[in-house]
Amino acid sequence: MQVAGIGRVGAPVEVIETGEPRPLAGDEVLLEVMAAGVGNWDEFVRVGGWDVGGAPPMALGVEAAGTVAAVGGAVSDWTPGDAVMTHPVPLRGQGTWAPMLIAPAALLARKPPSVSWEAAAAFPIPALTAEQALSDALRVRAGEYLLVHGAGGVTGGLLVSLATLRGAQIIATAGPSSRQRVSALGARHVIDYHDRDWPEHVRAVTDGHGAAAAASAAPGGAASAIRAVADGGRLATITSDPPAEQRGITVSNVYVRPDGRQLGDLATRLGDGRLEIRVAASYRLTEAARALARVTGGHAGGAVVLVP
Numbered sequence: 464m465q466v467a468g469i470g471r472v473g474a475p476v477e478v479i480e481t482g483e484p485r486p487l488a489g490d491e492v493l494l495e496v497m498a499a500g501v502g503n504w505d506e507f508v509r510v511g512g513w514d515v516g517g518a519p520p521m522a523l524g525v526e527a528a529g530t531v532a533a534v535g536g537a538v539s540d541w542t543p544g545d546a547v548m549t550h551p552v553p554l555r556g557q558g559t560w561a562p563m564l565i566a567p568a569a570l571l572a573r574k575p576p577s578v579s580w581e582a583a584a585a586f587p588i589p590a591l592t593a594e595q596a597l598s599d600a601l602r603v604r605a606g607e608y609l610l611v612h613g614a615g616g617v618t619g620g621l622l623v624s625l626a627t628l629r630g631a632q633i634i635a636t637a638g639p640s641s642r643q644r645v646s647a648l649g650a651r652h653v654i655d656y657h658d659r660d661w662p663e664h665v666r667a668v669t670d671g672h673g674a675a676a677a678a679s680a681a682p683g684g685a686a687s688a689i690r691a692v693a694d695g696g697r698l699a700t701i702t703s704d705p706p707a708e709q710r711g712i713t714v715s716n717v718y719v720r721p722d723g724r725q726l727g728d729l730a731t732r733l734g735d736g737r738l739e740i741r742v743a744a745s746y747r748l749t750e751a752a753r754a755l756a757r758v759t760g761g762h763a764g765g766a767v768v769l770v771p
């Protein structure tokens with residue numbers, strides 16, 4: 464099977480030959496991959512900064528959407544032909560940038576018929592991360608001010624949408640080209656992060672107090688975001704840059720946790736239009752290195768996927 468991946472840790476992404484998928488364990492399914500997500504987190508995997516549970520030579524990729532082709536002996540929830548999405552980490556050997564994928568059945572979620580394969584493939588990691596930041600780390604409550612720093616990105620946009628559904632009052636940072644979209648997702652105030660004093664603007668909007676909670680999805684942005692948080696508030700960063708605790712603010716460093724059931728709930732909301740994900744570009748597996756370069760560039764303009 465020809466996949467897009469690495470021959471060794473740190474090697475450039477290329478098309479490599481792996482064997483055909485092995486026989487399934489009882490709790491596994493075999494998926495025919497219709498599309499696979501590409502994020503800058505795949506670069507961390509490539510260089511050995513995130514252990515997702517495979518060893519090179521291997522396909523990269525930690526999210527996908529596809530059709531169930533076969534199920535293991537202990538699987539009763541899924542049958543061949545089901546349309547699903549997944550964040551299948553730890554990997555069962557190979558990543559998702561491949562025509563076929565072995566995944567644990569417990570980490571699948573149904574793909575709503577109204578959602579494209581590309582959108583479904585790009586959804587699991589940003590959606591799970593956003594939900595876990597808001598519900599587990601920040602415990603965002605209706606009515607309180609929430610800052611979303613980096614709302615112009617894919618995960619940032621889902622943070623805004625999910626927090627809007629929870630009834631929070633959202634103050635977002637975004638660049639000029641994302642401003643309108645972030646407002647449409649539910650942010651009450653959108654502040655341009657290019658203005659170095661943007662945390663002071665957040666304070667002004669909140670009568671000088673600062674936001675009760677903040678989620679930072681901007682690489683290296685948490686140190687600025689904490690300046691906009693009220694004394695005794697909460698800050699969650701998803702970009703591995705937690706600042707030292709100060710002024711009684713609780714700081715959380717959030718890493719995505721695979722969860723099939725939670726992904727299913729999120730997928731339902733994607734299917735009925737309460738959530739959205741914008742796919743900016745779709746590449747063939749043979750163009751995986753280009754796709755990865757696009758997301759590591761930091762301004763992909765939306766989600767990027769590979770189509771086998």
Ligand SMILES: NC(=O)c1ccc[n+]([C@@H]2O[C@H](COP(=O)([O-])OP(=O)(O)OC[C@H]3O[C@@H](n4cnc5c(N)ncnc54)[C@H](OP(=O)(O)O)[C@@H]3O)[C@@H](O)[C@H]2O)c1
Binds near residue numbers: 617619702
């Ligand atoms: N911890 C985890 O488990 C986890 C999970 C998912 C993602 N992440 C991380 O979260 C970050 C966002 O991921 P993503 O895929 O959602 O990103 P993305 O879609 O590639 O986000 C790109 C957007 O971020 C905005 N941005 C860039 N620099 C910024 C800055 N200094 N301040 C504010 N906004 C800025 C820009 O929006 P404008 O258009 O507004 O300029 C840019 O278009 C990445 O670093 C990723 O690795 C972590």
